[in-house]
Amino acid sequence: MNERKKSAISLKNIRVTYRSGIPFTRATSVYSPLKDISFELYKGDSLGIIGRNGAGKSTLLRLLNGIIKPDSGKVVNHGHRTALLSLTVGYDQNLSGRQNAVISGMMMGLKKRHIVSKLNEIDEFSELGSFFDQPVKNYSTGMKQRLGMAVAIHLKTDVLLIDEILAVGDSRFRKKSEAVMREKITSGDTIVLVSHSAETVKRLCNKALWIENGVVARYGDSKVVVAAYEESQK
Numbered sequence: 116m117n118e119r120k121k122s123a124i125s126l127k128n129i130r131v132t133y134r135s136g137i138p139f140t141r142a143t144s145v146y147s148p149l150k151d152i153s154f155e156l157y158k159g160d161s162l163g164i165i166g167r168n169g170a171g172k173s174t175l176l177r178l179l180n181g182i183i184k185p186d187s188g189k190v191v192n193h194g195h196r197t198a199l200l201s202l203t204v205g206y207d208q209n210l211s212g213r214q215n216a217v218i219s220g221m222m223m224g225l226k227k228r229h230i231v232s233k234l235n236e237i238d239e240f241s242e243l244g245s246f247f248d249q250p251v252k253n254y255s256t257g258m259k260q261r262l263g264m265a266v267a268i269h270l271k272t273d274v275l276l277i278d279e280i281l282a283v284g285d286s287r288f289r290k291k292s293e294a295v296m297r298e299k300i301t302s303g304d305t306i307v308l309v310s311h312s313a314e315t316v317k318r319l320c321n322k323a324l325w326i327e328n329g330v331v332a333r334y335g336d337s338k339v340v341v342a343a344y345e346e347s348q349k
């Protein structure tokens with residue numbers, strides 16, 4: 116099937132190294148979570164990234180989003196607009212949910228008029244009520260997840276990158292979000308999802324990429340790759 120699908124983003128021999136100072140010393144710690152990663156993300160695929168804690172899953176999403184650059188290797192984005200949805204980046208804590216929704220949309224490269232026309236729908240989906248107009252610093256984790264999900268779902272982007280965000284929040288909102296995600300996937304949107312939940316990856320993704328020791332341990336049909344990963348964890 117992939118022969119007929121168009122490549123959205125391709126990664127070739129990617130290496131990412133983090134360098135950070137060790138407190139109270141002059142020493143520097145150097146660590147490369149991604150050592151040699153190559154794969155092709157195809158248009159219309161829903162890809163789940165799996166691997167142990169610290170395997171480099173979030174790092175890979177940041178690469179696909181262009182926030183970080185590889186130390187070596189090449190990321191080729193074939194003209195696709197990406198949006199990263201994560202609980203750890205992106206919000207101005209002093210601005211309201213409404214204002215952050217507008218800024219997020221503008222960061223995705225959308226026109227302000229288009230974003231403003233979607234604000235009522237975002238407000239409604241998020242179920243934040245009066246909190247939508249309060250500073251994000253007053254939000255709980257679940258509320259930030261609601262805002263992020265509502266923005267991501269209502270603002271059209273070419274490749275949606277989701278970092279563990281489906282895992283938090285109450286189960287009713289999670290189900291509602293998953294249902295909308297499934298609609299997006301069915302309508303051909305391209306999605307990359309980082310998740311510790313094998314079930315979520317099997318439910319939502321057609322492909323999976325398993326990262327281990329900085330390289331691709333396996334890439335392909337999500338059910339096959341998740342089964343192999345689970346087997347390796349026993």
Ligand SMILES: Nc1ncnc2c1ncn2[C@@H]1O[C@H](COP(=O)(O)OP(=O)(O)OP(=O)(O)O)[C@@H](O)[C@H]1O
Pocket residue numbers: 133134135146148166167168169170171172173174175
């Ligand atoms: N800015 C940074 N500076 C230094 N090290 C970092 C930085 N960001 C991540 N790391 C390290 O790189 C490794 C990979 O981190 P990353 O967050 O990509 O892994 P992950 O697979 O998403 O982990 P988890 O499943 O625990 O969320 C970890 O060992 C982490 O400590």
